[in-house]
Amino acid sequence: MGFTALHLLLWLLAASTPTAQEMLSLHVTPKISAACGQQVTLDCEVSSSQHGLSIKHMQWYQNNTSYCSVNSEETVTKEHQSSFRCEYQQGRLSLIFTEVQPMESGTFRCKLHSNKGAKDGSTILELQDGCGQVEGLIKDGYPTCTFTRVYPDGEVHWFHGSKRLHGEHKTIEDVEDGGWLTIRSYMERKSSGVSYNCSLWSTKIGRYIASTLVEKEEFSPRERPLNGTGSQGPMRTSWCFTILTVFLLKLL
Template identity: 40%
Template sequence: MFQCLGDQVKRHKMNLFTQQTVMLWLCVARTLTTAELVKLSTVDSVIVWCHQSVRLQCNISTSQEGLLIKHLAWVRQDGKHLCDVNGTEVTGTHPGSTTSAMECSYTPQTQLSLTLLQVRPLDQGKYLCKLRSSHGVKEATTMVKLQESYKEAQPSISDEGPTCTFTGVYPDGEVHWFQGPNNVTGDSTINTKQVEDGASLTITSSLKRKTVSGEEAYNCSLWIPSTGSYLTSSLVVPEHDKARVAQPNASGSGSIGPLWKPFLVLLSTLFLV
């Protein structure tokens, strides 16, 4: 009798184990199947010039019809929701509403785009596209990185000497001065840095040198220590009492004309010797 009872208990435990195993496999299979029903795709990372715009696209694809999107959003790494889709309604941040303006656009069931306008250093980081739908929950990530850049170069001259101001500088930089082949950075007596809204910098440097009409022009070059290169250069010409920028492009992204690149390499070599 006791043996029969023991066998019944064993069979009962075995049945419970079998039922639990089957239920576990069903849950796993359902999860895997649901995960394959819908996919999100974004680019892994983008590199953008400071003060320019970038568009982040989150693409939705599904292997079955009947996808019901319950919630779709672009979310910054600090948890702030930038674009939200609830049903067919799209809400987001629009130009002028914050310092870092952005726009949202939505193609139903297909794509949610986030455009960052006038990207600043504070806008760098991770952006997540999050989806909650009838076919499962998915997430994709894009990293936004900034290229070294500046917004504007403002050279000027007075009887006291030349001055150069570079605005919107990213990352941190220094102003190096040259007169012909001579490095005269040591003569700069006024050097200031101010943090702008968005964490870029305004860098100003002056030479305390009496300017004489007809003397050789001064050159102020923006040096970026983190990259070990010059970003742009400006000429200050005493005989005309004015200054001119050495061929930056119209966007202010800091590219230098081909004629100036060998010159700046020479300046860099002279400075580092």
């Protein structure tokens, strides 16, 4: 039987007609950058150009860990213990983090099974550098500073006046819950009465992200002036207020 014009027409129609799989779409944001303390929402939304779409199963997961899912009856199940919640509404499954932890940064995948086919998509969740506090004090005569809730890592640099000190301190790192780092550093020589500067250098972004002055304590906590004059003891400083100090040091 020869190849007729009718056969050609039927073949062209079949080739140009989209399948149910092609009519099904899954929408996710490719990449999200999360600032420390910021609420972050990962949305996975399904749509179809055909009527009668019915979701059988929809799920957010990371590696082999499932975070939440929704079934055909639109029942949402939270399947992992962490600071997040899940919401579902009209084909959109949202994974909402109250505060992203370092161990949660990475690639999240959303997968869908429906009566129109299956789809999956991925979102890269990136946690920005920084977050936390720095405390500087004189302990047993030795200048000491502690950086809390550090991510992803950092190098501690000490300054005596305007001079950078090399090889005169020790640094210890501890991994806390959620993957945050606590970095403790102390000088190996006693304070000489001159203020020290303890700064945290981010190797990832190539700049200082935190700094504090460590001054000799001449007053007990009860004797320390309330007006802020004189030398101070322990200094606990929010990181966002410390960058100016480091910038001025680099100009010297």
